Amino acid sequence: MSTQASEDKIRVINLTKRFGDLTVLDGIAFTVRAKELVAIVGPTGCGKTTFLHTLSKLMPATDGRILIDGEEADPRRHNISYVFQEPTCLPWRTVRENVAYGMEIKGVPHQERMERTDRIMDLVGLSSCADLYPNQVSASMLQRIAVSRAFAVEPDLLLMDEPYGQLDVKLRYYLEDELVNLWRKLQSTVLFVTHNIEEAVYIAERILVLSNKPTRIKAEIPVDIPRPRNFLDPKFMDIRHQVTELIRWW
């Protein structure tokens, strides 16, 4: 296991979060390898958002540690990126400026910032609306801007909180493909939270299933299906069924 451990990018040890008497997260422990895309699924209200907030250090954990490359996670030092449930574009910046915004905060030099912005906007097809303001593009575009911004900082850890939960099915498939594509091209480490099991099986390398509150990790399911994945592939359906049973059981 020592070779395995050296590859671990993220190590979460005994992560616990309590609000008074209410225990939301109860000793969560897992690891994420570098360049891995892990999906986290769980029943509604199991504290997924709290989980991400503590992981991203937006909210202090009651107990436990989060290590990135063996060091205590710190937003000032590490590159953590977060795609929120609601699109969070800054209305006063153009699409291009919104994509570049994360890198500005991170202090990426101007030249490199422009290059990376152009590259990502090309990848996700935002180039044509680069100079529009967020109120001039559709809701799905807004979420793509947020996803692009998150990838653009080349994060150590990219957290995504049901980013496509509000979108219709067709657009969702499209953006999931886009996400997988971005992740493979940019080689980021991604933690994707969703309540959509199909989505999880479609995009992830590995699925962590959360229990109901107090939340623990209930199971870990590797998804070794070659890409592009097919929803009707027997193996796909098998894993989907497996995850569904785990969530339904509580």
Place this chain on the structure above:
Amino acid sequence: MSSSIANETVAATSGQEGFSFYRLVTNIYFLYAVSLCTFFLLWDRVAAWQVFGDSLARPHAVAGKLYDLSQVKFAGTNLAGHIWASTRRVLVGFTLASAIAVPLGLFMALNKYVNAVVKPIFDLFKPMPPIAWVSISILWFGVGEFSKIFIIAIGTFVPCLLNSYNGIRLIEPELYDVIRVLGGNRKDEILQVSFPASFPAIFAGLQISLSIAWTCLLAAELMNARNGMGFLIKRGMDTHQPALVLGGMVLIALMAWLSSLLISRIESRLCPWKRSIDNL
């Protein structure tokens, strides 16, 4: 890899049809014209039939009166002089008050200690109508320029402060989360989110303040003034010249409208992101 699936399509369809009666009566501009003509015609008839005795001037009499005033001096200055006298008071009072109120509102929203010191005093004065200050300001500062500017400043202060304060208070917390997660500091939060996000609210406050400023000006000038548009109205009332009263009212409305237009222009220059796709 450009995608068409989610791209916005802005389709402008303009049907070209021949002239028809239906199209004429549903034309917006035609209806505007009908509406205005009806209003002026009604006004003219009501005045001509002396519904209010001789106290309502006909529209052309008001226009004529304003033209006469622009040609000759009245109470020491011509029409432009009166307009400028009033506008200057509004400009000075409004600028002074907003220059203090807007930053103070921002400070209050950003710092809870500043807020704790200023808020109680502010809440004490907030519900008081600005015109209530007219008499006391004359007692304090006499009937000169300063007391008029003082009233305008008082009236302007409250909405300016409230709006810049709320402009920051009502920012969606997620916008801050984005910065925090990226490791940004407090300075980034304020410069990148707080200030730009509060701009529209500040401008809304300036608009409200401006209309209050004109109201306060009128109150001050009606009370005591030797020039200005409020003076014209007052003089028209005292000497029973309805054309002069109405002329003053029209002028003040015109100036209030122009100044609010100016603020809108400045806002759309400073906040280009508020454009919608319609007028792109």
